[in-house]
Amino acid sequence: MSPNAPVLTIDGPSGAGKGTLSRRVAGRLGWHYLDSGALYRAIGVAAGWEGIDLADPEALRRLASRTEIRFESLGEEEPRVLVDGVDATSELRTETAGAAASAIAALPEVREVLVGRQRAFRRPPGLVADGRDMGTVIFPDAEYKVFLTASAEERAHRRFKQLRDKGIEVTLDGLLREILARDARDAQRPVAPLKPAPDAVTVDTTGVPIDAVVERVLSLLPESVRRGGPQT
Ligand code: C5P
DSSP states (O other): OOTTSOEEEEEOOTTSSHHHHHHHHHHHHTOEEEEHHHHHHHHHHHHHHHTOOTTOHHHHHHHHHHOOEEEEEETTEEEEEEETTEEOHHHHTSHHHHHHHHHHHTOHHHHHHHHHHHHTTOOTTOEEEEESSIIIIIOTTOSEEEEEEOOHHHHHHHHHHHHHHTTOOOOHHHHHHHHHHHHHHHHHOSSSOSOOOTTOEEEEOTTOOHHHHHHHHHTTSOHHHHHHSOOO
16 A cells, blocks of 8 residues: 555445446546455345344444455456455445445444454555545545535436446336435435535536536646546
8 A cells, every 4th residue: 555646535325327427538548446345235135145234333344344445457448356256346346235335334333343454455556446434434534535525316217227327127206215214214314424525626517427527526626636647
């Protein structure tokens, strides 16, 4: 780990487009990418495999310490995620895994064991870190911080399209309800609640095409940094 490698944090609620944006920006800069939500999802999925109760913080803390989570980069696509050597990429994206992740993420015992693992992603030439508390808790000293938002309706729509394209049947109403419930849980929890870092730039993506969001975020970085990465 190099504490000197620059970090761009991208925090915000589910469905704001953090994943796509972060991977695209990381690709443009030639930086590493951390999908911190995938860590919580992976532990949720592992808990399901092992029949661990989501209301047992001590068992979940032990699970979080021993579960091996590896990312295999696929460029701008979502990375492949191996949980204890098993490819769990598709399982991680289900609503069940998201709900389990959100419940587990409320436990300080679990968050604590993941702090060091997340900071270890900070390596030269730089890191784009996507999550809820990247700019507030994990990398408070990050050079560049973005808080990405979009209206709940737009986020539900995007998720609806994503799931439908994957052949998963959901209703728009159900998704909107889940998104609002998850937002409330993430914002109200006592540990690492979802809120913008005081020095974050808020970017609202409602009605803004992804290409424009990528350019807007890149424009927050000095030109010397933007020029450093692979050119497209
Ligand atoms: O971003 P994603 O939807 O994959 O995250 C799943 C859940 O993990 C979120 O709803 C949130 O509760 C939790 N999370 C978190 N802190 C992070 C990333 C995700 O609490 N840095």
